[in-house]
Amino acid sequence: MSVHELPHLQAGLDQLKKDGVFRKLPILEGPDTAEIVLDGQENVVNLSSNNYLGFANDERLKQAAIEAIQKYGVGAGAVRTIIGNMDLHEKLEAKLAEFKREERAFVFQSGFNCNAGTIQAITAKGDLILSDALNHASIIDGTRLSRADKKIFQHSDMEDLERVLKENRENYANCLIITDGVFSMDGDIAKLPEIVELAEKYNCMTYVDDAHGSGVLGENGRGTVDHFGLHGRVDFVIGTLSKAIGVIGGYVACNETAYQWLSHRARPILFSTMLTPADTAAALRAVEILMETDEYQKKLWDNAKYFKEKLGKLGFNTGHSETPITPVIIGKESDAMEFSRELRKRGVYTSAIVFPTVPMGTGRVRCMVTAAHTQEQLDRAVEAFRQVGTEMGLI
8 A cells, every 4th residue: 555545544544433433524504503404414403512502693693793794804814913903803802801800801713722822821841730631632732732741630639639739839930720610521510619729729820711611600601710709819711702602712811911921922823813803793792792691591501401301310321510511421432423323313413422532431422402492402302312222222
């Protein structure tokens, strides 16, 4: 076989097929809503979207995007530090800072870019990063990009976190403790008050990736920090504009010093074109709506509670979720893939999550209930779960 046929990659693909975890990308034909057209299949109940509040297809956001295109064009045209910083970006940052109840907010092109760019900018050789064992891949990659030393503490284990601090803190100039606010695969909430207490005890900075908490927890969806009343005690609060906000982008809520430093050292900002005008305007409108009403947040939680109770009565293992993220843990990776495929045949789409995204032997389908779902759609989904679970001997 020629080197140009990439035999090592083909061998990897063959192994995925042998393990029963090979997949093809699904094709969404239309907007990301509660009920979708997927690969030509109509009336599919969508339980795989991060579009928590249904904003991705909201008419007000679409109109804001259209008006922004008409005024600013389709692209920023440059990196932010040259000529890509528009007044629209400044308005979004000001509104986000007000919403998050923080001094400043610094906007990135995506949530992944946000973690990749921020962690390497605020830590250096001679520093230490402590990261929760189940932190998101973007945190892991951002940490790898840093020149700081890194250590992992067991998931939400405060005794283990303090053990690592006791053994290592005195050897480093600065220490940064990083955690997800809401863990995306299990739906549990970080023990943020305890983390902050330890951080202050050992003179550490704190960093919370609140991608799945923003728009979901706290007053009007202000996030995990607001949920616990920890404003002013968490140094870097990361949010995304692609989940509850329904658009694309990421941001860091922080103080003025951190804001100015990121504008000089965050590599995605220095070397990648800024967020488009349409995306920026749509995100701004979404934040304004969140500040005006909590009706979408309340509907999200009502739907999540209804769905979880129905699955629980059927006997499914939904783990320790404390949020609308609802994992249905199957176990074997190939079984999780089969479970997802069988649900799809019955008009329900929820993607299988397998190793290495989750630990080996904890394969699952992750259900993402939104404010846009109707009770009838959720009932249809639960019935499909009942049928497939019974046929596969899972319940």
